[in-house]
Amino acid sequence: MSTDTIQVNRKTADRILxxxxxxxxxxxxxxxxxxxxxxEAEVNKASVFYHYGxxxxxxxxxxxxxxxxxxxxIEGTDxxxxxxxxxxxxxxxxxxxxxxxxNRYPGLLQGLLHSSANYISFMQRSIGxxxxxxxxxxxxxxxxxxxxxxxxxxxxxSAAILNYFTYTxxxxxxxxxSPQSPEALEERREHLxxxxxxxxxxxxNRVKQPSAHKPD
Amino acid sequence: MSTDTIQVNRKTADRILxxxxxxxxxxxxxxxxxxxxxxEAEVNKASVFYHYGxxxxxxxxxxxxxxxxxxxxIEGTDxxxxxxxxxxxxxxxxxxxxxxxxNRYPGLLQGLLHSSANYISFMQRSIGxxxxxxxxxxxxxxxxxxxxxxxxxxxxxSAAILNYFTYTxxxxxxxxxSPQSPEALEERREHLxxxxxxxxxxxxNRVKQPSAHKPD
Amino acid sequence: MSTDTIQVNRKTADRILxxxxxxxxxxxxxxxxxxxxxxEAEVNKASVFYHYGxxxxxxxxxxxxxxxxxxxxIEGTDxxxxxxxxxxxxxxxxxxxxxxxxNRYPGLLQGLLHSSANYISFMQRSIGxxxxxxxxxxxxxxxxxxxxxxxxxxxxxSAAILNYFTYTxxxxxxxxxSPQSPEALEERREHLxxxxxxxxxxxxNRVKQPSAHKPD
Amino acid sequence: MSTDTIQVNRKTADRILxxxxxxxxxxxxxxxxxxxxxxEAEVNKASVFYHYGxxxxxxxxxxxxxxxxxxxxIEGTDxxxxxxxxxxxxxxxxxxxxxxxxNRYPGLLQGLLHSSANYISFMQRSIGxxxxxxxxxxxxxxxxxxxxxxxxxxxxxSAAILNYFTYTxxxxxxxxxSPQSPEALEERREHLxxxxxxxxxxxxNRVKQPSAHKPD
DNA sequence: GATGAATGAGCGTTCATTCAT
DNA sequence: AATGAATGAACGCTCATTCAT
Numbered sequence: 001m002s003t004d005t006i007q008v009n010r011k012t013a014d015r016i017l018x019x020x021x022x023x024x025x026x027x028x029x030x031x032x033x034x035x036x037x038x039x040e041a042e043v044n045k046a047s048v049f050y051h052y053g054x055x056x057x058x059x060x061x062x063x064x065x066x067x068x069x070x071x072x073x074i075e076g077t078d079x080x081x082x083x084x085x086x087x088x089x090x091x092x093x094x095x096x097x098x099x100x101x102x103n104r105y106p107g108l109l110q111g112l113l114h115s116s117a118n119y120i121s122f123m124q125r126s127i128g129x130x131x132x133x134x135x136x137x138x139x140x141x142x143x144x145x146x147x148x149x150x151x152x153x154x155x156x157x158s159a160a161i162l163n164y165f166t167y168t169x170x171x172x173x174x175x176x177x178s179p180q181s182p183e184a185l186e187e188r189r190e191h192l193x194x195x196x197x198x199x200x201x202x203x204x205n206r207v208k209q210p211s212a213h214k215p216d
Numbered sequence: 217m218s219t220d221t222i223q224v225n226r227k228t229a230d231r232i233l234x235x236x237x238x239x240x241x242x243x244x245x246x247x248x249x250x251x252x253x254x255x256e257a258e259v260n261k262a263s264v265f266y267h268y269g270x271x272x273x274x275x276x277x278x279x280x281x282x283x284x285x286x287x288x289x290i291e292g293t294d295x296x297x298x299x300x301x302x303x304x305x306x307x308x309x310x311x312x313x314x315x316x317x318x319n320r321y322p323g324l325l326q327g328l329l330h331s332s333a334n335y336i337s338f339m340q341r342s343i344g345x346x347x348x349x350x351x352x353x354x355x356x357x358x359x360x361x362x363x364x365x366x367x368x369x370x371x372x373x374s375a376a377i378l379n380y381f382t383y384t385x386x387x388x389x390x391x392x393x394s395p396q397s398p399e400a401l402e403e404r405r406e407h408l409x410x411x412x413x414x415x416x417x418x419x420x421n422r423v424k425q426p427s428a429h430k431p432d
Numbered sequence: 433m434s435t436d437t438i439q440v441n442r443k444t445a446d447r448i449l450x451x452x453x454x455x456x457x458x459x460x461x462x463x464x465x466x467x468x469x470x471x472e473a474e475v476n477k478a479s480v481f482y483h484y485g486x487x488x489x490x491x492x493x494x495x496x497x498x499x500x501x502x503x504x505x506i507e508g509t510d511x512x513x514x515x516x517x518x519x520x521x522x523x524x525x526x527x528x529x530x531x532x533x534x535n536r537y538p539g540l541l542q543g544l545l546h547s548s549a550n551y552i553s554f555m556q557r558s559i560g561x562x563x564x565x566x567x568x569x570x571x572x573x574x575x576x577x578x579x580x581x582x583x584x585x586x587x588x589x590s591a592a593i594l595n596y597f598t599y600t601x602x603x604x605x606x607x608x609x610s611p612q613s614p615e616a617l618e619e620r621r622e623h624l625x626x627x628x629x630x631x632x633x634x635x636x637n638r639v640k641q642p643s644a645h646k647p648d
Numbered sequence: 649m650s651t652d653t654i655q656v657n658r659k660t661a662d663r664i665l666x667x668x669x670x671x672x673x674x675x676x677x678x679x680x681x682x683x684x685x686x687x688e689a690e691v692n693k694a695s696v697f698y699h700y701g702x703x704x705x706x707x708x709x710x711x712x713x714x715x716x717x718x719x720x721x722i723e724g725t726d727x728x729x730x731x732x733x734x735x736x737x738x739x740x741x742x743x744x745x746x747x748x749x750x751n752r753y754p755g756l757l758q759g760l761l762h763s764s765a766n767y768i769s770f771m772q773r774s775i776g777x778x779x780x781x782x783x784x785x786x787x788x789x790x791x792x793x794x795x796x797x798x799x800x801x802x803x804x805x806s807a808a809i810l811n812y813f814t815y816t817x818x819x820x821x822x823x824x825x826s827p828q829s830p831e832a833l834e835e836r837r838e839h840l841x842x843x844x845x846x847x848x849x850x851x852x853n854r855v856k857q858p859s860a861h862k863p864d
Numbered sequence: 865g866a867t868g869a870a871t872g873a874g875c876g877t878t879c880a881t882t883c884a885t
Numbered sequence: 886a887a888t889g890a891a892t893g894a895a896c897g898c899t900c901a902t903t904c905a906t
Contacts, residue, residue, distance in 0.1 A: 012890075028330035030246030034876060044892045046878085051890090055876065110326055113382055114244035123386040131390055147406035151390050155383070156411055159375035166329050167371070170339040174347055174367050190363035195372055198418025202410060228865080250901060260867045262903085267865090271901065444886075460762035462678030466880060476888045478882085483886090487880065542758055545814050546676035555818040563822055579838035583822050587815065588843055591807035598761055599803070602771040606779055606799050622795035626850060627804055634846025660869075682897060692871045697898060699869090 013051045015041040020052075021062050025104030028111035029059055029119075056118075063112075063122050066105045073098045074129045079137060084204070087137040088157075088196045095130075095161050096189055103180065106165040130154055141207050148203060160195060164188055229267045231257040236268075237278045241320030244327035245275055272334075279328075279338050282321045289314045290345045295353060300420070303353040304373075304412045311346075311377050312405055319396070322381040346370055357423050364419060376411060380404055445483045447473040452484075453494045457536030460543035461491055488550075495544075495554050498537045505530045506561045511569060516636070519569040520628045527562075527593050528621055535612070538597040562586055573639050580635060592627060596620055661699045663689040668700075669710050673752030676759035677707055704766075711760075711770050714753045721746045722777045727785060732852070735785040736844045740805060743778075744837055747813050751828065754813040778802055789855050796851065808843060812836055 019040035023032040034055055038045040052058040077094040079087050099106060109126065112119045134150040134157075143149055164171075168179045177184050235256035239248040250271055254261040268274040293310040295303050315322060325342070328335045350366040350373075359365055380387075384395045393400050451472035455464040466487055470477040484490040509526040511519050531538060541558070544551045566582040566589075575581055596603075600611045609616050667688035671680040682703055686693040700706040725742040727735050747754060757774065760767045782798040782805075791797055812819075816827045825832050 026330070028244065028246065030244060031330050033874080035874080045876095046892055046894095047890075049877065050892090107329065110329055110382075113323070113326055113385070114242070114247055114330075120385050123383075124389050127383075127386055127390065145392065147403050147410060151387075152404070152407040155380055155387070156376040156407070159379035160372045163375035163379065164371055167339075167343075169329075169336050170343055171367075171371070173340050174343065176361065187363050188368070191368040191372070194363060194418060194422070195415065198414040199411065201418060202414025206410070249899075251899080261901095262867055262869095263865080265902065266867090458762070460676065460678060462676065463762055465878075467878085477880095478888055478890095479886080481881065482888090539761070542761055545755065545758055545817075546674070546679050552817050555815075556821050559815075559818055559822065577824060579835050579842055583819075584836065584839040587812055587819070588808045588839070591811035592804040595807035595811065596803055598758075599771075599775075601761070601768050602775055603799075603803070605772050606775065608793065619795050620800070623800040623804070626795060626854070627847065630846040630850025631843065634842060634849060638842070681895075683895080693897095694871055694873095694899080695869075698871090703897065 012041075012043050012047060016043060016048050016051055016058070017061060017065075020058050021065070021104055021108075024059060024062055024111065025107040028107075029055075029115050034058075060122075063108065063119070066102060066108060067122065067126055069102060070098065070105075070126055071129060074133060079133060084137065084140070085197065085200045088200060089193060091133060091137060092157060092161070092192050092196055093189070095158070096185075096192065099161060099165050100185060103165060106162050109162070110166050127154070127158075130158060141203070143207070148206065153199070156199075157192075157196070160192060228257075228259050228263055232259060232264050232267055232274075233277060233281070236274050237281070237320055237324075240275060240278055240327065241323040244323075245271075245331050250274075275335075276338070279324065279335070282318060282324060283338065283342050285318060286314065286321075286342055287345060290349055295349060300353065300356065301413065301416045304416060305409060307349060307353060308373060308377070308408050308412055309405070311374070312401075312408065315377060315381050316401060319381065322378050325378070326382045343370070343374075346374060357419070359423075364422065369415070372415075373408075373412070376408060444473075444475050444479055448475060448480050448483055448490070449493060449497070452490050453497070453536055453540075456491060456494055456543065457539040460539075461487075461547050466490075491551075492554070495540065495551070498534060498540060499554065499558050501534060502530065502537075502558055503561060506565055511565060516569065516572065517629065517632045520632060521625060523565060523569060524589060524593070524624050524628055525621070527590070528617075528624065531593060531597050532617060535597065538594050541594065542598045559586070559590075562590060573635070575639075580638065585631070588631075589624075589628070592624060660689075660691050660695055664691060664696050664699055664706070665709060665713075668706050669713070669752055669756075672707060672710055672759065673755040676755075677703075677763050682706075708770075711756065711767070714750060714756060715770065715774055717750060718746065718753075718774055719777060722781060727781060732785065732788070733845065733848045736848060737841060739781060739785060740809070740840050740844055741837070743806070743809050744833075744840065747809060748833060751813060754810050757810070758814050775802070775806075778806060789851070791855070796854065801847070804847075805840075805844070808840060 016037060020032070020037045023036055023040055034048050035045050037058070038048050041048070048058065052061060073094055077090060079090050079094075081087075082090065109123065112123050131151055131154045134154045138150045138153070141148075164179065171179050175184060179185075179188070232253060236248070236253050239252055239256055250264050251261055253274070254264050257264070264274065268277060289310055293306060295306050295310075297303075298306070325339065328339050347367055347370045350370045354366045354369070357364075380395065387395050391400060395401075395404075448469060452464070452469045455468055455472055466480050467477055469490070470480050473480070480490065484493060505526055509522060511522050511526075513519075514522070541555065544555050563583055563586045566586045570582045570585070573580075596611065603611050607616060611617075611620075664685060668680070668685050671684055671688055682696050683693055685706070686696050689696070696706065700709060721742055725738060727738050727742075729735075730738065757771065760771050779799055779802045782802045786798045786801070789796075812827065819827050823832060827833075827836070
């Protein structure tokens with residue numbers, strides 16, 4: 001009974017959050033009205049304010065959910081062991097899986113780019129752990145700066161993963177199957193692994209440290 | 217009435233288009249009001265409508281300018297000759313130069329992702345030539361589908377270029393110099409060339425060695 | 433459950449009435465929301481409605497408390513005996529003391545002036561006894577109408593008392609000490625006694641001297 | 649024709665200001681919605697914002713009009729010459745005439761008492777000149793502080809004038825004719841002159857300066 | 865060409881109020 | 886007695902757009 005009550009009481013708030021999640025990811029902060037959220041959630045508009053205070057707070061609740069999931073994903077992934085190649089494969093797989101499971105997240109993240117400066121720190125909280133992750137994976141090679149610095153690999157790889165999702169609507173015309181179908185996703189995963197393999201090969205080639213710890 | 221005055225007081229229509237260009241790129245379609253455009257251009261609000269009809273048409277005029285420049289860039293680049301590696305370097309350089317010269321374009325493009333479907337065909341008109349370009353560059357290898365298909369390289373490379381620009385505000389915290397400074401851009405260019413070199417090496421490796429280990 | 437706890441957690445209904453009293457007096461009917469009352473009283477918003485029905489009724493309860501106190505003040509004051517001068521001094525002192533003891537009342541009363549007609553009868557219930565009071569004090573002089581009628585003295589004297597309190601925030605800039613400080617209040621009391629003395633002198637002068645020069 | 653145009657163009661803005669003037673005076677700042685102003689002025693709600701920016705600015709425009717008229721009244725009144733009695737009579741007449749001509753002003757002023765602190769400075773700008781005026785009138789008696797200080801006379805006399813107007817709706821039940829009728833106003837004027845005469849007599853009696861400049 | 869004025873629709877938000885628990 | 890949730894109406898305000906001049 002008490003469980004029931006909790007479920008019933010959470011229902012409206014959850015429906016609102018789901019609706020906001022969906023719409024903000026599709027249309028961005030400015031493209032979504034509180035009225036639209038209320039209608040999507042099939043609740044009264046005032047209820048949205050009752051449960052989440054205002055539009056900014058609702059938006060941040062949506063963001064925080066994803067950032068928490070994002071952090072959990074990173075913390076739940078063991079990327080310290082194995083060869084350089086293995087570590088990168090682990091990372092790319094984990095990131096790709098996360099995007100598949102949270103397919104509204106990329107759109108949400110892109111939307112932040114046009115938001116007022118307030119939300120840039122939100123993005124940085126999302127980027128930071130991933131850059132650290134890349135640093136960790138490349139730690140043996142001692143590349144702190146220059147064109148092979150971890151941050152460049154972060155931008156290149158995250159972009160290769162993210163944009164596949166955000167550009168899906170535009171890409172559909174050029175794909176033979178829906179880009180988000182399991183088959184297409186598997187193909188993209190193979191491509192990303194190929195990219196990682198190639199980059200790791202190229203990297204090891206350039207740094208030329210045959211004596212380095214755990215040669216690949 | 218002097219030449220100076222005329223130059224300073226550029227044609228109203230131009231001033232409006234410039235203002236719209238700037239604001240749409242910064243804030244996205246929904247983040248910009250016609251009033252804001254008028255104020256930025258220092259013209260009367262009704263003038264904006266007089267010259268461009270309505271908000272959608274103004275937005276499309278801004279888009280069209282960039283897509284025309286984009287097409288010109290592609291058409292003006294000779295990517296048919298040279299080795300596969302050379303052709304890719306040419307492409308990446310041309311695309312990067314274009315972004316530097318048209319630094320409002322990436323933001324504009326990202327904004328389209330949230331524009332409810334209307335503008336997807338605009339994006340596709342921008343993507344199409346680039347995909348053809350990639351196909352042309354890879355024509356010798358006969359890769360029409362699968363994880364090595366040209367379209368995957370398009371997504372990977374365009375993302376690696378594009379996101380460096382669109383994510384600039386968020387990246388600044390992780391860069392030692394401004395990501396848009398000439399030095400940082402040169403570094404990014406080197407990284408992209410490294411990426412291309414690695415991918416071409418990896419590609420040639422795989423294509424010539426059908427018996428090679430399958431990806432993961 | 434100790435006596436202390438009970439005293440601190442006064443009856444909910446009382447806390448609400450106090451909060452409403454304070455806020456309505458400060459901000460007027462329109463300036464106060466039921467939510468604000470609930471927060472000030474640190475009770476649930478629905479409790480306010482449970483105890484007082486609706487906003488109008490809550491407001492009226494606050495008013496009624498003051499009007500009852502006002503009536504008690506008048507009934508508890510012996511203004512029938514003594515000289516005309518003494519009777520007026522008694523009145524003015526009683527009224528002034530009442531304002532000091534009920535310093536939220538003047539603000540509340542002023543707020544009524546903007547309440548669309550509904551509450552005018554409330555004001556009249558407050559004014560009536562005071563006018564009767566003035567009539568009683570002046571009963572020997574047989575002044576029912578004209579510029580010396582009791583009602584004019586009521587307006588003049590009540591205004592001289594009331595506005596000193598309601599205009600306090602604006603007067604502070606022109607006072608050397610806080611207008612509500614005991615010293616300032618004592619000074620105001622002396623002034624009011626001076627006013628009463630002067631008016632009584634003037635009144636006796638005119639009434640006893642029908643041949644006196646007409647005003648102006 | 650140009651005159652016509654100007655009149656036509658001013659029409660809407662003027663109608664809005666008139667409506668705001670009327671409603672704010674009747675109901676106070678919080679009691680008036682922008683919609684109500686628009687309906688009273690028979691214009692579109694957006695027009696109100698077009699012409700006056702926002703509610704605060706509209707309110708301040710109304711206030712400023714009265715404060716300007718108030719200043720003009722004071723500046724246009726010669727209260728430097730004549731006996732003390734004459735100077736006070738001049739003041740009271742001017743103030744009373746101003747209230748009759750600007751009968752919405754008292755209500756507006758009272759409404760300010762419940763407004764946020766922003767508007768207190770507005771009130772003080774209204775009060776200041778009048779207090780100076782009182783000081784000027786009493787300058788020969790050297791009364792800077794104490795219960796006979798000019799500021800006390802300001803409060804007493806302004807209250808006697810102001811409240812007669814603001815309390816009109818409540819007073820009507822106790823008056824034999826409408827308090828704002830010419831006859832009633834004339835009677836009130838006589839009363840005020842009686843008050844002034846009595847106070848001046850009382851004052852001269854107390855300060856006892858038979859050798860003072862211009863004995864009354 | 866250019867612009868001041870006007871407007872219906874919609875925005876984010878708060879309101880007083882109700883009701884099931 | 887008390888409260889979390891819900892809601893229709895209204896709030897101040899901005900929007901894209903039109904139109905007479």
